[in-house]
Amino acid sequence: MKTTEREMRDISYKPAGQFEETRFEKIHNVIFSDSNEASIIVAQEIAALIRKKQGAGKNCILGLATGSSPIRVYEELVRMHKEEGLSFNNVVTFNLDEYLPMEKDNRQSYWHFMHEHLFNHIDIPSENIHIPDGTLSNEYVREYCLGYEEAIKKFGGLDFQLLGIGRTGHIGFNEPGSHRNSGTRVITLDHITRVDAAPAFLGIDNVPRKAITMGISTVMNAKRVVLLGWGQNKADIIKKTVEGEISSQVPATYLQGHKNCTFVLDDGAGSELTRNKTPWLVDESLEWNENLTAKAMVWLCGVTGKSILSLTDKDYNDNGMSGLLSLEDSYDLNIKMFNRLQHTITGWPGGKPNADDTNRPERALPAKKRVIIFSPHPDDDVISMGGTFDRLVEQGHDVHIAYQTSGNIAVSDKDALRYAEISKDIHPSIEAQIIIDSLKAKKESSSDSIEVRKLKGNIRRGESYAATRYLGLDDSNVHFLDLPFYETGTIKKNNLSEDDIKIMMNIIKEVKPHQIFAAGDLADPHGTHKVCLDAVFESMKRLQSEPFMEDCWLWLYRGAWHEWDINEIEMAVPMNPDQVLKKRNAIFCHQSQKDGVMFQGEDSREFWMRAEERNKNTAQRYRALGLSDYAAMEAFVRYKFD
Template identity: 80%
Template sequence: MKTTLEQKAKDISYKPVGQFEETRFEKIHNVIFSDSNVASIQVAHEIADLIRSKQEADEQCVLGLSTGSSPLRVYEELVRLHKEEGLTFSNVVTFNLDEYLPMERENRQSYWFFMHENLFNHIDIPKENINIPDGTVEGDEVIEYCLSYEKKIKKHGGLDFQLLGIGRTGHIGFNEPGSHYNSGTRVITLDHITRVDAGPTFFGIDNVPRKAITMGIATVRSAKRIVLLAWGQNKANIIKKTVEGDISSTVPATYLQEHENCTFVLDTGAGSELTRNKTPWLVDESLDWTEELTAKAVVWLCTLTGKSILSLTDKDYNDNGMSGLLALQDSYDLNIRMFNRLQHTITGWPGGKPNADDTKRPERAEPAQKRVIIFSPHPDDDVISMGGTLDRLIEQGHEVHVAYQTSGNIAVSDKEALKFAEISKRIYPSDEAQEIVDYIKAKKESSYDSKQVLRLKGDIRRGESYAAVRYLGLPDENVHFLDLPFYETGRIKKNNLSEADIKIMVDIIEKIQPHQIYAAGDLADPHGTHKVCLDAAFAAIDRLKSKPFMDDCWVWLYRGAWHEWDTNEIEMAVPMSPGQVLRKRNAIFAHQSQKDGVMFQGDDSREFWMRAEERNKETADRYNALGLADYAAMEAFVRYNF
């Protein structure tokens, strides 16, 4: 008999944010954590418990494993359990989901390389127990190879546990849209979106293989236990489709709805579009209507009905699951309160307006001239995400400092670096310049950069950063390059945040003693740098919060290039005139190495200046649609209360 979601919720040992509640919308058991690291550790411990229980029964433990960024922390914890707590993998047999085709094992983009670098090289699993699809199989051999892979899984009694991630197309493994629920291990042609998402790892989509070997849907579904991991807001839409949508080959992950022992482990970003989180009043009318929830509901209702806030009627609220809200106050007073809430977020004075009543403004008036630090994860996030606000702060006389947290060196293409190296060689001939030119010309796409090349690429980003903020009038002495050590690996995969990173952040905050700190609150960054930079900022602020100067310091979070704050979340909205939009564009243009074919675009093919302008215009349009003033563009911020 099929296990109900409620029974699964009782059985699961995870400690999520809140308790899982079955709703009429959800068809797959899921738990949501506020921290993906905590979630990953709990998944790792479930795997460890399974391994130990199999050892006690003198049985093999057969694991299905996945690659990508989602399971990395799980693998780190399994390695720690092995090294520090004696967890042995001597009875473990593993089968990986997939591999690119063609793909040599030694290639850094291969899943063979990934698994050994992140797990197998650090544990005591017998080499003969490791099974990863072979990306070198050719021609007619492929079909027979796939059948033999399938037979080998069955020979070991099937998968006891399958770890999954999920792609934006809803693919699990490389089972792309159109995959049949009875499919087995086979060769598949990769969806264009999948190849776009893999592009950064391969230094461009043109280098991403077009085919792969993958376990099939039926193979995955035969596992006794399935756990799917999804982190970040960029996974939110596909998670909603998978958990709440109908079973369809267009979203292959929906086939998991029919599995009796499957759990989706999510963070708050990935679970944000689920009905119980996005519109909880549709699930439970007996809600605690906090001010934040009320604002969220009213903005949603305006979007649904196409009305401004002050035009909403009792019928609009009652017809859309919000009768409980009207029981607390009538729609007229509610509408005015919510309108004023949003109106008071708008300010042309992001540093506070001197000699003005600040009771209804997002920022305080005093001190009139503030010391400000803007933390920029990459050397262009400052102007891309808050260039208009930066311009205003400088223009209005504040002491503004921009601190670039990382060098951004890996985002400079070899073509761009070669151009600068050859110019340098012509201006000042040297052995070092010639070595760099020779190295880049001989370099293979899958090779790491030399230290000299990385330094050159970092210098290119520095030069562009100076050019951008000089254009806005910021003096050079107020520009700081922190080069946080976690980033300086020369590869896509970064190190974990360290004490050295946090100390650098602490030192600059303590040196400047700011009244305002701006930091990137964008957790949907496709390669994770924004999140680590934000964690570094939070850790530094936490250490310094007892200092007297921090009593007068406010922290504002902006979003990066991928997402904007929901309108109801915004606590400060800085409008821009058409002229200021143009100034922001020109500042972004100073980052020439990130224009025309930028390497780390994420899932959006537009250039950064285009997405920034369109996002700022959309924010202003949303405000206007709610009945507020009509501006050309707006930048948005949320205050972090430490």
Template identity: 85%
Template structure:
């Protein structure tokens, strides 16, 4: 299907799923794709179309470019087009949105480095046509430099196309909350949340610069065409505020509501909070009320009315835009049906209950003893995300294997590594231990770990993993470390998933021939390790689909420490007793290097065990509010069919 169309002969409109229908809630044109990869390719196609159009007119094409994780796939596709399709960038002039201050060009965290690594080093753009704010400009020279940057944009003819991402503060570029509608290129102090989000790349928030140079709101708005990229559930709240909220300096991206040629290109996670997606019955009265949509709506209605499912009345439905549900059945029958559906998700037997009727149970009764693989992206996601279920599967006699997909070495601090190296040296002096100590002490800010230090950090994570699995009673021979190659770069930036990664995964799955696979389905960051590890699971299962054992293999997805499945999505809910909650906590405690100041915890200062317990308690509370039994905590799963 053709998905990029000329609009009024001047700009380009996306129609990937069906024609966009503006609602009374939405103030910015937006389209939602099933995944960020497909969306990125189409954005790259729009840019390529514009470049070629300008070439035919013998004109320059002036692009405003963004950095961060969101545009990486767009740049990869543009590079592919250059190398494989002959797309030339000889007529392209670029202006980047921003740069940290102070920041040297050759620093791996600089946007100069980022742009050259992901785009400029791989295309034929003339070096003199590249403009990136200079992070070495200091003192009184900064103001003159910013004015000159504005003049350079105007001299080039203005921005034909501006590519944007969006921060959780609602910033575009580094225009933080409070930025003025008419602001130009300038120095700005970074918001704390922005610095927290950048902390993983800088190996800690203390290393993140506090200031930056950024194009202003007025500069961005001057572009003839704007496309903003939004990926992942963690962007959903700010996307909703930007598209549906009032224009406010506190959410600078809302200024884009007044741009006449702006499109937000989103994936399903980023667009999930928009009214037409979260509560479509408030937008469209002629909905096709499928069972899944009905269940979602009833769960929402219970929250709005603060009633349990069986307490809902005809009036509740009619007063909240859901009268269409009552066209074919009354509220009492509807409530009973949905209550039973929710009740049937609850099971104390995640591997299936032997010798029991499994008609209304989430898992099969047979085989009574199942072979189970629990894939854990990092060496602690298993116990953080599903420690209670992990424990239950072992207790109930299943053959459980845990497979840690990556070493997790990047998340071990230098201080912890130095402590372990020092202990090793004191126990038995060796030149190797001394070299590790010297390498760690000599490490400069944001520099690479040596291979030996990375191995040390990986072994620290391994030791902690064994401590946790032994505590749960899992034999050591059932603990596997896959060390997928994509992860082993020594930096936050990882390689793309390769056939070597898939081969490791496939060989392991074939060896175990599981009846159940559990995998991390936390897709908040589409470029994060969790997403790559999940893609590895999906691709491996696709390639193995013809194997006979795969006919009996079910895939269950769990969520990480930050997000839980919405109640209407949950297909298996495993309750935990207070004792099991404590046991899960102690298993998480075994991962000492990730306790008390873990490196990449985001803007949530709580430790992982605290987040996990609150999430599990919250899920149990939601079930209780809907009229179900009172449990201490619940872990939730969604079954996924790999096509």
């Protein structure tokens, strides 16, 4: 890219990391460790533009996006309006898209989203708000779309366009196959897009098949474009967009041709970019440290198909790692890496009593540890670390399971109705009839009544007890925290509150654990797992002065979607075939989450299948590196507070 084009980009991004052109990257991008920090900086750029336009007596024309990615940006703009006097009286907005058909008062409509997150809280004139109309009949849609384009042109085009990105590479709802010159139009949604939207609609059958979307050409004509990308689940499509060829099959790649576009990413979303995934292929003067060396060597084994101890000088030199080889010969590198990985493997996740723990991941003492396993939902414990859970109980540790949320929203209405009718048959009651009537009268996308939510929560509790009892845990060691942030009755949750933190701190102070296990699977940075992990972090930080915390270690596990990279793993707990089967049976106890689970994600397999595949794959990767052969492995990373 030319320097003159680079100068067009906003200076506020420079401190976060200067864009360096490589033969791989074709779009300017900056990566932040935290999506919250990134969102604030994007909001500051928008605010500066609004104020600049106000100073010149002009309107500021904003193209706005919906979805989870821009929520924090909108929150910051609202804060600036309320606390810093930022006015939106000169702002004209055009939203990217809307489902078709879709009523405005439907809580899944983008009209509802924008008013809930932004417009209801600022001083923008209502006549300045433009959101595609999802109530139009087919005969009027084409004319409406042409009018939407004309309205944008009438205001002189978009000064700033905010974007998210879908896993298909769509921007707006411009799905694969969209043309570079496309304008506002009706489009049929890709199946993957509908799958991703399914949780919000309580099932894919409720997701509309069509939408009105601003076109690629309309977006490309914006004077400034900023695309937000958060989380590991966006990493693959970000790599294709930033480093791939321009293709209608990945519509976001058209942005390679925009002269003033920035992708603002967090670590997860940017993790697959070559400069992060394999930086030795980009920078020959790389500063090698232990973690980077481990990452490179695991990658090298994969590229060459060799085990660690089989790597040669030629392997290093031929694959961009000559700089590493200049610091240490291959023999020593191979031995060190082999030992490092070997020392992560243990059948004693709570520490092996009366053993030298110098090279073991966990301490030998105390021999019997107090353990808390925090589970965001009522099945994450057995899905993610069921084998380790079983080991800890069998080896005599004082294990406590703390289910952070009720998980009630993941129970289908069909299952809830079945339980309510069974309950009424066994013991006829007014309460059971109220629940039955409520479920039968429930409209699409409406929230559950308090009575229905309580029933669904009790269903998840009963299944949790079935699983923990199967693994030999006493009921007194099972805790249901029901954190308030989750209890909204809808997909959208509240922010973490002081009440949530107090509940978390109380259970930690009650148990005084030597070990805490928590979910570190952050595929969705705005999801329940992220909030639950933040609750763990904040609670442990506030308790740092407590004497028992000096001897408390935090281990992070991952769920059914992703696993830690081999070079990241600090404790790998092997499982034999019998233990794999036992873990599967524990997952089966959660019957409401089997056979067409509501929040399936992009993977159509059931959770027990995903978990087994993930655990077996981890064992296979260890084996391919030349280490011991196990049926399956669960992996953990230790989190250390600064």
